[in-house]
Amino acid sequence: MSEFASPFAEQLRTLIKSRGVSYRALAGRTFYSKSYLHDLACGRKTPTLNTAQRLDTALGAGGMLVALAVVPGAEKEWAVTDGMRCDAEQLADLLVTRTPSSENASALAHQWLITEPPQRYELSAGRRVGNEAVARIEDRVRQLRRLDDHVGGVETYKMVSAELAATADLLREGSYREAVNRRLLVVIADLCQLAGFVAEDSGRVAEARQHYLNGMRAAHAGGDTASAANCLSSLSYLEANLGDRREAVTLARSAYVGGRHATEATGHALLLERLAWAHARMGEANLAERALRDVGEVYQRCDLDDAPSWAYWLTHDEVQVMAGRVWTELRRPLRAVPILEGAIARYGDDSPRETSLYLSWLTEALLQAGELEHAVVAAGRSVALARSARSQRAVDRIAELGRMIVAVKDRTRAADEFLELSADLSAAAGGHLGGQ
Template identity: 75%
Template sequence: MPASAALFAEQLRALMRKRGVSYRTLAAQTFYSKSYLHDLASGRKPPTPKTAERLDAALAAGGELTVLAAEPGVRESWAIGGAARWSRRDAERLADLLTAQAPDPDNAAALAHQWLIAEPPQRYELSAGRRVGVSTVTRIESRIRQLRRLDDHVGGAETHALVAAELVATAELLREGSYSEAVNRRLLHVVADLCQLAGFVAEDSGRIAEARQHYLSGMRAAHAGEDTASAANCLSSLSYLEAGVGDRREAVTLARSAYVGGRHAAEATGQALLLERVAWAHARLGEASLAERVLGQVQEIYPRCDLDQAPSWAYWLTRDEVEVMAGRVWTELRRPLRAVPILESAIARYGDDSPRETSLYLSWLAEALLQAGEFERVAVTAERSLSLARRAQSPRAVERVAELRRMVAAAAGDAGAVAEFLELSADLSAVGGGHPGGQ
């Protein structure tokens, strides 16, 4: 059975069970025969894009089946064996293929759906009773890198289940597996890395209490594995969360503790990221001189950064990301004349292929423009941010636009320039949280 047909069949059966739809009912809705639907659901026949679209509509699947049938390049690269039955070896090869193709805007949704179906290779090791070796840990590290890049294109509402399952499987391997001391240390490192990622996607999907727990668990795992830089990153991530939704004074303490504790263990990119969160925590507390001083430190360090050598948790800290954070800090400190040029320049290099980040950063530009009284430019920027937030499957992006809507309504009233944005975003008026964006 081709891997593509097997994945489509699995998803089709799951949707039919979830909707409580029989083959007879589905046949009546789609005008396909019951025997043909049986063949699709068993994987005996591959779907066509047109078939997938019709089944998507009948099952209200939101494009899940269409995605699995409409990626010929992915299907060809994932072809597995000629086996008559789906075997463990096929599943293992599929798990490997999930990390073989770099996520991009066109394939990220398909990769995410298929990741949910494939069994984590960690489970194979346990079920086979094998001693966990270096190759297994290397494989898990590759999967974490892939998950991080998937999250660049698919919001936390989609990636939360993927990362949570990966963390559970890896924790089981750590708890129940047999391994050497060196492998134990590397397993602790990957658990810490997964905890930090799990915290981020939980935060992005609105699960704040869960995010806190993941960050704390990651810090403990990193300390146990003697990975000081990763422990500092988990603590720094917690400070960023608290700066948004918790005690801002505590956020400063956490951010500074993370930097002091991790600066000697982290390379330049890691140091810059830890400092970025210190600057943000000070800005949220209104401490302008301290925030500016720390931004200066970031500018001094960043020329030494090498993203190819950066840890997996800091690969995304490009020069544009550094500039965006500086613009956000100045917006938070109500310095629009400093914020607007920085944000406009950096955001111009972001495309709609990263809807969550672009939406969040546009929201900060819109806020800075609002502070400057540029209502017409606010409207254009805010409407684009709103459109991208709806695409991003990120509750955090939606909450940020809802927060921006409240600011616009308070500052501009019913001014004609912003009236259309207020109308388009009216359904967000009940959204709470106001959690600020960014990583």
């Protein structure tokens, strides 16, 4: 592409000038380098939809940059115009027909944000809420979970919050039979668990706690013991990482005891994983190891096709990653490093948050083993992915790695370069992620 030839580049330059934003400031908002942004503005590089969406948000372009980044003729069915508002219900259905991927997730997220949820139509039309309407909401929750795999909590927080509010309105104001009421309560519990996860991922820890508790209550009222246990064990995971670790063990054990017989093997294994992690954070090596052994035994019976919607992601690699994390937490790097390296090798950069986080654990294990050079390489890749992850958790882990590397004696030049990069990331994120 020749310099200045792209309509996207022209519009980007116009917006930067009209907003009075420097390339340095824009780099801080978007986590892209100044040189990359300059290449985009000069037309030397072509933006992806994800890049266009991030720049559009940072510059308040109202979708203009996203529209200019779309290849003519591609994804035409996703475009929303004023004339299509009357077909909003049909569009809402369309949003759940595409499986989110690294290529379409950003565009899908944008469309989701500007499209009214079908729950609003049910109420405005005065319809009696039936099983078909609830099934549509369940499909949307599954789609939101998969969107979050690619775009991170900072992007999905508004979507999930709006979906939860619309579904709660339907529960309060709608007309339905008792069986539909119970089903609505369960889907609200599922949304609360997801809302808690994305709230935590975007730095809203207090909100996350409340969502998990609300989800547990909704699931209990709806008669879904397994979903209630999932919300409780999610809360234990948050507390293990950010709160009272002893309380986390109590919550994880309660969730496991109460939910293990109510769910199938995948959900059972997930409850055990969170119990293993809570014990590891308390330094209870024997109990953590016992829980990991139980995970291995239970997971042999897992069938992801039959897994509950909240456990679809628990693949064999995810089980391996948690084992590696537990061994890292227990400071057993000789066990942790090969497990983490093997699992991470099968992850691509299309899930930047997860891969960045898992690389951070590999970095920590390598530091424990005294392998500073290898640790810095892994940490550098973790930073690069964190720049596009849109996750406060990923940024916080990078900052934690920085503190670990500062404590290393006889640091290398590569280690100092990582510290500079991680400081830039943390400074840029400090005023950008958590406050959205």
